Amino acid sequence: MRIGLVGYGKGGRFFHAPLIASLTDATFVGVVTRSPERRQALACDYPQVQAFASLSELVAAGVDVVAISTPLAARHGQILEAIELGVSVVSDKPFAQDQDQARELIEAARQRGVLLSVYQNRRWDSDFLTVRKLIDSGALGRVARFESSVERYSPTSVGKLSGGGVLRDLGSHLVDQAQLLFGPVQQVYAELQYATPHHEVDHSFFVALTHASGVVSHLSGSCLQNCPRPRFRISGSNGCYTVDGLDVQEEQALAGHTPLSIGDNWGVEEHRRWGWFEHGEHRERVPSERGCWLRYYQQLQMAVDTGAANPVDPLEALNTTRVLDAARQSASKGCVVTL
CATH class of the missing domain: 3.30.360.10 (Dihydrodipicolinate Reductase; domain 2)
Known part of the structure; x- marks a missing residue:
């Protein structure tokens, strides 16, 4: 599995990157962040991982999954963009600002035929x-x-x-x-x-x-x-x-x-x-x-590679x-x- 990360604030840096980097049979492709300070932190933490300026650039580099860990206000649009680009998506929590927004994301993933999961670590x-x-x-x-x-x-x-x-x-x-x-x-x-x-x-x-x-x-x-x-x-x-x-x-x-x-x-x-x-x-x-917490990403890896069960179904996140x-x-x- 080739996986990328969007956002390198506290959530991306400490709650996603350490797990992605620890996966076996997986490649941590890159991180989308424009902040010079966060790019410097990424280079220090994971020198082999590339920084990208946009989600489209990251997807163009070749990824199966993107994990999106950005502020909630921006996350909705980024999830929709990733779905439209045809890659599986991990949404950080909160999943959505309200249930209408959650339903929109779930329906978009269903129509595009991509896996959508929620990071309930x-x-x-x-x-x-x-x-x-x-x-x-x-x-x-x-x-x-x-x-x-x-x-x-x-x-x-x-x-x-x-x-x-x-x-x-x-x-x-x-x-x-x-x-x-x-x-x-x-x-x-x-x-x-x-x-x-x-x-x-x-x-x-x-x-x-x-x-x-x-x-x-x-x-x-x-x-x-x-x-x-x-x-x-x-x-x-x-x-x-x-x-x-x-x-x-x-x-x-x-x-x-x-x-x-x-x-x-x-x-x-x-x-x-x-x-x-x-x-x-x-x-x-x-x-x-x-x-x-690594089990979440291990189960996600199986879901992407073999069609196994989604570790956190977005319908469960909708109920929440x-x-x-x-x-x-x-x-x-x-x-x-x-x-």
């Missing part, structure tokens, strides 16, 4: 994989409430938020994970806190989802929280699982590591970061599963977008929205 976080294992094994019993939160204190992030703020950004991950575990959502209630008095973007959110399965998910995110909640707390009839902090892969990527450079240490959580299972007075550590749209409507009107 946090399906392969160590903590989420551990949660899935505990639920699938029945260790928690019947789950009644699922609590999922990504909160941090990063005031410099507020001015960089776009396309729906933290709800659309972090919420894309949290809603995707909740639906993957517990199925379709029937009702949505949300509260948003805004970064400006003009309500342009939110810096914090709380969303309550009622799934058709009967499970209730409480999701929250913030970039202005000094004291974050646990990353996960799942309450079941047989006990409760909690875990703090974020998956180690983000830390490793921001430190300049890749799955190729550190091998078996990639995605491995040290025991002090493991979560807890508790039932009454019983309390025990739960070893974390190994995180592996519908929930996020409902959350914004709920917060605006102060009501529960039924889907």
